[in-house]
Amino acid sequence: MTQKKTPGLALLLLLIPVAGCESPPPEIPEAPPTQPVAVERVEVSTPDAPEAIGPYSQAVLAGSTLYLAGQIALDPATGEMVQGGIEAETHQVMANLGAVLEAAGFSFDDVVQSQVFLTDLDEFQTMNGIYGQYLSDPYPARATVQVAALPRGARVEIQLVAWQGDP
Numbered sequence: 001m002t003q004k005k006t007p008g009l010a011l012l013l014l015l016i017p018v019a020g021c022e023s024p025p026p027e028i029p030e031a032p033p034t035q036p037v038a039v040e041r042v043e044v045s046t047p048d049a050p051e052a053i054g055p056y057s058q059a060v061l062a063g064s065t066l067y068l069a070g071q072i073a074l075d076p077a078t079g080e081m082v083q084g085g086i087e088a089e090t091h092q093v094m095a096n097l098g099a100v101l102e103a104a105g106f107s108f109d110d111v112v113q114s115q116v117f118l119t120d121l122d123e124f125q126t127m128n129g130i131y132g133q134y135l136s137d138p139y140p141a142r143a144t145v146q147v148a149a150l151p152r153g154a155r156v157e158i159q160l161v162a163w164q165g166d167p
Helices: 009-015 085-103 121-134
Strands: 041-044 059-062 065-071 111-118 141-146 156-163
Touching: 065 085, 085 121, 085 156, 111 121, 121 141, 121 156
Parallel strands: 111 141
Antiparallel strands: 041 059, 059 065, 065 156, 111 156
16 A cells, blocks of 8 residues: 655745735836937938829838838839839839938838839739839838829839938
8 A cells, every 4th residue: 555645844834824924016116207219300312213193202211110111113303103004014113112211311122111012913923023023021011002103104013111220
């Protein structure tokens, strides 16, 4: 017959709190109230990209983050849409975005996020192949959606966010 072992008296005494000997939990110092950090917003504009066709900026630099407005395939010299289908439009859009990035002292290597708007998702593969020629690994996070229409009859519009680290 096997005998069950029970914890010794010493162990039981360790588990029983002694009256008046309990120590309160350590006090955690209260964090000072946080103040919002004021970040200067600077408009970025270049004649090497199309002028805004509405009440918006080509880009806004806030701290170390550059927010680029969506670009369509407008030729900055003429203000007209380029001809030649999705290939020509995508190259022009990327050239426009590159000009704005450069004007702010950024490059495609600094891009961390993009949004692509297409009027026909059947043109995704063509757009994606051209888009990939301008960006490198690690590629930015991206969303691509089909939309009913874009300004000026464009087939593609691309918007970017770029970051260069903490100021």
